[in-house]
Amino acid sequence: MSESEWRLRAPANLVSKRAVLLWTLRAVIFWVVVVGAQGVVLLVVDGAPTWLRATMVVAAVVGVVHALVMPRWRYRVHRWETTGDAVFTRSGWISQEWRLAPISRIQTVDTARGPLQQLLNLSTITVTTASAQGPLRVEGLDAEVAARVVDELAATTQATPGDAT
Template sequence: MPLDDRERRLDPRIVQVWRVGNGIGALFVLGPPAVFAPLLFGRWGYVITVLAAALALAWIVAWPRAQYRRWRWQLTDLALELRHGVVVRRHQAVPYFRIQQIDVAQGPVDRLLGLATLQVTTASASGSAALPGIPADDAPGIRVELLARAAEAVGEHEGELRDAV
């Protein structure tokens, strides 16, 4: 995968990863009210159960697709830029010279679908940034490219960084 400076999308398989995560979360958060509401509130409890099921269905089916449509990432001359968010839009710019460490993480569903997340740790108050939905085969190459850009950027800012310490 050539890493030019164009804006990129996540791998579409990330939608399935998010759906599984949302499904597990919905089961624990909305499951108990859906089961106990009819016992506690009678007829109104069934209404609560139907509403909880509808909310869970939207959370599992629609929300991950909306997240996917809003996710973009890009390697610019100066930074890794991440744009995401359905309700609250975020634009993170991670300057290469602030990158300290990049980990490749894979949960069980990620491994099953051949995906990985790049966890970028920075030397800033905001901490780190995550780049999910990267094909597992491409993740090591992207990691190496980011580390190379980070090393080059640190070399360009070496005097400034030494003064800041």
């Protein structure tokens, strides 16, 4: 893969190392539900179709590979950076998304923490702009880092005039 023409550097900061655990847990929960549902059908229903065994094995293998590969891959991709006039994020794994928003166009900055994130003391920063394209998100930040970043962004955003459309 040639990167010679891709002169855009990655954002400076990594997310928390615990984010790997977060993504692994999410993948494991998802695949346990998928495989488990098929398992229950196989055990409970008489004369369940035989191909269900095959799909269950396939789902289990895909699930294990996904839970092992995806979080580590994501950890290498997910990065973020804030400068004096812009927020810059990178996310994804197989497909990657780079987002850039000027500070002057930011409308709100919030943090959100799901149950898993609370367990791991992590936090997601959501930076919304006036667009219907959806907000910029930095997932799996250490909760204290997230709180600090939000304070900084809120301060810079307020100091910038304009209605952000």
